[in-house]
Amino acid sequence: MKIIVVSKRHGSTRSFTLGGWTRALLSACMVGIPVGAATLAVTHFANNDANDVLTPDATQAWTESLALQQQQVEEAQYFTEKKLAAITLRVAELQARLVRLDALGERLTSMAKLDNGEFDFSRVPALGGPEQNIDGANYAAPEFKLVLEQLGEQIDDRRQQLDTLEALMAKRKLQNDVFLAGRPIKKGWMSSRYGRRSDPFNGRIAWHAGVDFAGKEGSDIVAVAAGVVTWSGERYGYGEMVEVNHGNGFKTRYAHCKENLVNVGDVVKKGQIVALMGSSGRSTGPHVHFEVYKNGRTVDPATYIHRASR
16 A cells, blocks of 8 residues: 655655555554544433433422322322222112013013013023124224113113003003993802892882892802992891992992991902892892992993903
8 A cells, every 4th residue: 555645835745655554553543533432422422411311300300200190090090980980880770770670561561461471571581693793993882881871761761661551551450440341249140130020029010220140148249340338238128238339420239248248448359259148138038139320320230241341
């Protein structure tokens, strides 16, 4: 390697020839000086940054930042626990509503006389069907709180519908109960009809305001409709008698009883036993004299005896 040196003042030149070791040493110096300078610069700035970070102000800032983050975590945890408690309470409320709906459903099933097992509210509804995958990219899970609110609204809606249905069924049942239909006895036969007949004691033509059902003494006499007992005791010509007011201008009488089983003011159901068959009063043997009054006047009981129950 040859080096040529040019003199600026005199314009002369001089040349030097370098050997292998000299060239290697010169190359190392040319590369090492910049690298060393860069290393010293980096070390200097790193030391300065470290000194800046470790200053009291920086330490205080880091401490305050960590404390703030800790406070934020605690607040987030507190609100999460509050929301979880609220959701738990909401779920418990919905479960209670469902229990009441189940009880109401079972009562309606009983009132409607549905077959056993057709609507079993004590069991989980049967479900099924082939599985079909949902595109996960187009599906977004609904918000849990929104789902609970929608479920609550659906439960309220179903409860209102069932309450309305129960009221309608109860009204219909009440109408059926006060609907006069059927015979006032469980066993026996009709021995005398309504209207003109020969009096069994003197043979003269007389008006018979009811129908007679003969049977075995002590057999059951039942109410043909629901109502309130307005008379229970002895009455001239009737012997021991029970009178029931059914409302809407209707009342019935059951006479010549051996024993009355209800008292004035009692509420009786359709088909309930109100007395036992006897022969008290003006009677020739065990029977029940059955009368039907409509708006204060007797009518032929046969109209109500032979019509079908609702």
